[in-house]
Structure formats: structure tokens, C-alpha cells
Amino acid sequence: MDALSRDFFLFLSKNRGLNYMARRWGKSVASGTIIGGIDFESSIPHIKRLNEKGIQVTVDHLGEFVTDIQVAKERTQECITTIQTIAAEKLDTQVSVKLTSLGLDIDINLVRDHMRDILREATKHEVLVTIDMENESRCQATLDLFTELKQEFKLVGTVIQAYLFRSENDLNDLNEHQPFIRLVKGAYKEEASVAHTEKQDISENFKKLIQKQLETGIYTAVATHDDSMIQYTKQLAEELNIPKDQFEFQMLYGMRAKTQEDLKAEGYNVRIYMPYGDDWYGYFMRRLAEKPSNISFALKGLTKK
Numbered sequence: 001m002d003a004l005s006r007d008f009f010l011f012l013s014k015n016r017g018l019n020y021m022a023r024r025w026g027k028s029v030a031s032g033t034i035i036g037g038i039d040f041e042s043s044i045p046h047i048k049r050l051n052e053k054g055i056q057v058t059v060d061h062l063g064e065f066v067t068d069i070q071v072a073k074e075r076t077q078e079c080i081t082t083i084q085t086i087a088a089e090k091l092d093t094q095v096s097v098k099l100t101s102l103g104l105d106i107d108i109n110l111v112r113d114h115m116r117d118i119l120r121e122a123t124k125h126e127v128l129v130t131i132d133m134e135n136e137s138r139c140q141a142t143l144d145l146f147t148e149l150k151q152e153f154k155l156v157g158t159v160i161q162a163y164l165f166r167s168e169n170d171l172n173d174l175n176e177h178q179p180f181i182r183l184v185k186g187a188y189k190e191e192a193s194v195a196h197t198e199k200q201d202i203s204e205n206f207k208k209l210i211q212k213q214l215e216t217g218i219y220t221a222v223a224t225h226d227d228s229m230i231q232y233t234k235q236l237a238e239e240l241n242i243p244k245d246q247f248e249f250q251m252l253y254g255m256r257a258k259t260q261e262d263l264k265a266e267g268y269n270v271r272i273y274m275p276y277g278d279d280w281y282g283y284f285m286r287r288l289a290e291k292p293s294n295i296s297f298a299l300k301g302l303t304k305k
């Protein structure tokens with residue numbers, strides 16, 4: 001990855017003026033291309049189209065780093081309403097959440113209450129909720145809360161990032177709870193004191209974690225667009241006699257649609273992470289930081305009515 005463009009797009013992702021402008025033209029640029037829509041209702045036709053192809057979805061209401069209690073409450077209610085709509089519409093969809101959008105940076109008791117409200121509703125409708133992993137400084141708090149919630153609720157999972165040095169130990173610690181884990185490379189800019197920064201080192205650790213988690217027998221998600229990681233997972237599963245229904249591939253909405261369909265046709269479980277909401281700009285800039293050629297999604301969106 002070109003470090004300069006990565007830093008540049010990560011810088012842009014935090015620019016308030018651009019964020020405000022993006023919300024104003026968000027509808028035409030982003031809807032149906034990199035996000036499902038600016039609200040959950042408008043994402044439903046896109047979810048149904050994927051479900052018809054046998055591809056499952058996890059939806060995420062965009063927004064993070066909330067510092068206002070009222071906003072955190074609104075985000076919680078949004079999540080609960082989304083779970084109710086998933087059930088009413090019979091969508092094959094799970095939900096992903098970011099703890100900072102539900103109040104992690106305000107008060108741990110507040111975010112715990114919000115997560116319990118969400119998970120009670122999720123249990124009622126049998127919808128799994130995955131807690132996304134944010135930056136390293138929030139990793140311990142996220143895993144602590146996940147472990148606590150997992151003892152009360154069955155349908156909750158979380159994410160482990162291969163770029164963090166701590167991740168193998170985290171998997172060891174989490175193992176006794178039989179957790180649903182999504183394995184990813186990691187999307188944030190982290191210090192070299194806590195994370196691998198070289199692409200090859202991240203990939204090596206990713207492979208190690210994939211093997212470790214698949215060997216536990218616990219259902220696991222491998223979330224990547226990287227062909228070499230997909231190939232590695234397929235080969236490993238074959239060598240270790242791990243059935244295809246013990247894991248799934250996950251990709252972001254709008255990326256590698258052909259690969260998603262090919263994997264499905266080969267008999268693998270495929271789930272698409274579909275963000276929705278008007279706060280899409282920071283999300284999009286992080287995707288550009290990973291792969292500047294993703295700009296084509298925005299250009300495609302601009303020409304769409």
C-alpha cells in the first residue's frame with residue numbers, strides 16, 4: 001500500500017468540512033454503490049437482491065466516536081428498530097455495531113446498557129450482533145465488554161485484527177467462551193509499538209489466526225478482499241477437512257461482487273457487510289486509504305440517478 005495515499009485519505013476522513021459536504025451529496029454518490037442507502041429502508045431492496053443469490057448480509061448504521069448521550073441513545077434505538085425490521089421483512093441479515101457509536105467514549109455503563117437493550121431485541125428475533133473492532137486504544141474495553149455480554153447472550157460476536165501484536169493472545173483468552181469471531185487485517189492507523197505495519201507481516205499473522213481459529217471448530221468469518229487470503233483459507237480448510245459450513249467469507253458491500261458470487265457458486269458461505277446512513281464519508285475515505293482504486297465506486301455513483 002502506498003503510505004502517502006493512505007495517510008492522505010485517512011487525513012481527509014477526519015476533515016469536518018468535507019464530511020458535511022459529503023452528507024449533502026451523499027445520496028447520489030454513495031447509495032447502492034458503497035452503502036445500502038442513507039437509511040435502512042432504502043437498503044432493503046439491495047439486501048433482498050443479495051439474499052436471492054444466497055448471499056447473506058450484516059448491516060451497520062454508519063457513525064462512530066459519539067460524545068453526546070442523546071445521539072448514543074438514538075443510535076441504540078436505530079439498531080433496535082433495524083432488528084425489528086429485519087425480522088418483519090424476513091431478511092437474511094445480521095447486525096454489526098461500533099461501540100463508540102453507542103457511547104463507549106462517554107461511559108462504560110451507558111454503552112453496556114445500550115448493548116444489553118440491543119441484544120435483548122436480537123435474542124427475541126434470533127439476529128446475531130457483531131461488535132466491530134475499532135482502534136487499538138479501545139480494544140481492551142471492547143473485548144472486556146464482549147466477554148461480559150457473551151456470558152448473558154448467545155448471539156453476540158466480535159472482531160480480531162491481524163495487525164495487532166496482541167491478537168493471538170486475545171483469541172486464546174476468548175476461546176473458552178466459544179465466540180463467533182470475524183478475522184480481519186485491521187483498518188486503523190496504529191503505532192508500530194502495538195501493531196505490524198508491514199503488509200507481509202500482517203498477512204502472515206492473518207494466516208496464523210485463520211488457522212488457529214478454524215482449528216477450534218468454532219464457526220468463523222474470514223473478512224477480506226485479498227485473493228491470496230481467500231485461497232489460503234480454502235486450501236487450509238481442505239487440508240484440515242474443515243467443512244464449508246464451519247466458516248464464511250465476508251466482504252464489504254460494493255467490492256469484488258464477481259468474487260462474492262464465484263465463492264457462493266463454489267459452495268462457500270458469503271456474507272456482505274453493508275453500511276447504511278448519511279455518515280458515510282469517513283467510511284469511504286478509509287476504504288480509499290486501503291485501495292485508492294476504490295474511487296471508481298464514487299465515480300459510478302456520480303453518474304447514477
Ligand SMILES: Cc1cc2nc3c(=O)[nH]c(=O)nc-3n(C[C@H](O)[C@H](O)[C@H](O)COP(=O)(O)OP(=O)(O)OC[C@H]3O[C@@H](n4cnc5c(N)ncnc54)[C@H](O)[C@@H]3O)c2cc1C
Nearest residue numbers: 132133159184185186187223224225226250251252255273
Ligand atoms: C466484512 C468486513 C468487516 C470488517 N470489519 C472490520 C472491523 O471491525 N475492524 C477493522 O479494523 N477492520 C475491519 N475491516 C477492514 C479490514 O480490517 C481491512 O482493512 C480491509 O478488509 C482491507 O484488507 P483486505 O484483507 O480486504 O485486503 P487489502 O490488504 O486491502 O488488499 C490486498 C490485496 O487484495 C486485493 N484487493 C483488495 N481489495 C480489492 C478490490 N476492491 N478489488 C480487487 N482486488 C482487491 C488486491 O490484490 C490487494 O493488493 C472489515 C473488512 C471486511 C471485509
